Amino acid sequence: MAIDIAEKIDKFLNSDTITLVEIVYDYYLNFIIYYVNTFMPLALFVAVIFFTSKLSNNTEIIAINNAKISFTRFLYPYMLGATMVTLLALLMNHFVVPNSSKVRKGFENTYLVKKKYSDNQVKQFSLQLSDSTYMYLQTYDLRNNSGYNFSTEVYDGLTLSYKLTADLIKWIDKDSLFRLSNYQIRRINKNAKDSVFKGATLDTVFPFTPKDFVYKAALAQEMPSDELIEFINTSKKRGVKNLNAYLVELHKRTSLPVASYFLTIIAVALAFRKRRGGTGVNLAVGFGLMFVYIFFLKVSEVLGAVAGANSLLSVWVPNMVFGLLALFLYINARK
Structure with a gap:
């Protein structure tokens, strides 16, 4: 928010029509909802590393191991927490965030973004009704x-x-x-x-309206999942060829929350052993993995949106890679 305010403060101050209420409630409240939900699984990942590292440094985990409690049993409360975060993120992604994004983008289009003339024109457009x-x-x-x-x-x-x-x-x-x-x-x-x-x-x-003439990835972010699915199915019947940008958005709403499980297992497996350097080393490794995951996620989104690509596979590739890593670390940790 601080970075965003620094970038847009001139536009806010120079505008005679923007009110403080609109800036706070229409823009930044929805801004917070979008980014908090986007980074919720990653915040969980860092939190688990930090918490487990503290347990390890205080020799709590040694006592747990001496009590013959298995690593699988040790994971139970973590997985319960991951389930709560996943369910909340799924609910937000599929229903709350799209409506929130619609309000935020409406504010941006009204006050912050200057539309080009070409963005307002559709040329050589056809539909199969x-x-x-x-x-x-x-x-x-x-x-x-x-x-x-x-x-x-x-x-x-x-x-x-x-x-x-x-x-x-x-x-x-x-x-x-x-x-x-x-x-x-x-x-x-x-x-x-x-x-x-x-x-x-x-x-x-x-059986169409002017909004059917515009096929942009940004519109997908403003549709609740039921509306987005209906839009994709209708567009397929109408002969629209490349809907991958919409399919990527739909699949991403499920794949990112589910990643909470893999990231939790990886975080626990990395941090449950006491290391020289303590919490700092574990956090450094955790942040490194987090940025690798974000990189894979963004690359997969871009590749999945290309015509002819398998959007479902592309979106889930980062989860598959980190799922295999989680499985490897889990087996190692059990030993």
């Missing part, structure tokens, strides 16, 4: 919710049976419908002449 229906837009401006050279086609097998075209399409938000200008409807008949109807304006509804 059903097995037989397709739509196409040459351009669409998200600022005034209007587009040009719109068409929708319906096929009977491989044969075109219906086509609707319009020079201009505009979204009427208050009525939740589209208004077409200079439109033409052509019905193609097999055994008769085609029927053509033209008109100046036509108000109609389609």
